[in-house]
Amino acid sequence: METKQYSLKLLKKQEADTVKKQCKMCGKVTIFTDTTIRRHNANGKNIYQFAIYKCPKNHSWNKKLDSYKSFTNHVDPATLVPSEFQAIEEGEKISLSVADHQSYEINIAGADGNFRLDRTLADYIEGWSRTEIAQRIKCGSILLNNCLTKPSQKLAVHDKISITIKK
Template sequence: MQIQQYALALHQQIKADTVKKQCKMCGKVTTFTDTTIQRHNANGKNIYQFAIYKCPKNHSWNKKLNIYKSFTEHVNPLSIVPTSFIEIEPGEKITSMQKGDFACEIKITSVNGIFRIDRTLADHLEGWSRTEIAHNIKTGKILLNNGLTKPSQKLSVHDKIFIDGK
């Protein structure tokens, strides 16, 4: 059995929103608007992702969006996405996977936002329902980083999803 290998970049559409919040500099409750600019902070083994909001007087507030794992050892950039991986375009589905005799590995190349494994696979696998995917995750037919996981697990950059279709 041959294993199909795919690369997937996950990006949520960013839209400006507003939040009513106490501005420490203005001293009153005001409306903060999302600038759609994001920043990342590294602290030890974690990388924090923030959205930058501004009040009408241009004071800023940072909203924490996500926490990612960082690498503890040097990573060769060429090993991140092997050339044998087929790139999955946004909105594209993997259609060559029939339920039966196949195996598939999906490498997450970048993540911008919060993505659950069950919802992501349901969006990118043709003919698979989210219920079927959740059942396969619970029974160990779908593995995350060569280990068992749960359907609500959030995906991070460099995660590997292995699907055993037997």
């Protein structure tokens, strides 16, 4: 049985960031709010990360955050993957498919704030409600550090969540 491993960094929700600047569409200075949506654009060998901001009239402005070099052509990207752990990005949802894997592991790479097990899983797993997750925790198909736990259990760094999907 293959286990797919993920890593997840839990960060405190931050106050929406705002920037006062000229909106070309509105034709005046207005307040842009960070939607917290991030986009990656590749341009040649560089990958740029943008934060998407919106003005009150919903016009977008992409704030450039970072750029980093992408893989060079003669290096096989597979050899550069640091580990078998796949990072779950903020705002992303993973889908646990019974066909590919029967067991999953989510490793908590950071926990800045109070994060309940059931709520966190509902936030990051596609199509699983909190009620459904609570039932899976109670029946032991979701374990924390290989032990039975409760849905309201708080997560800490280095915790390991194991999920077994029964067909």
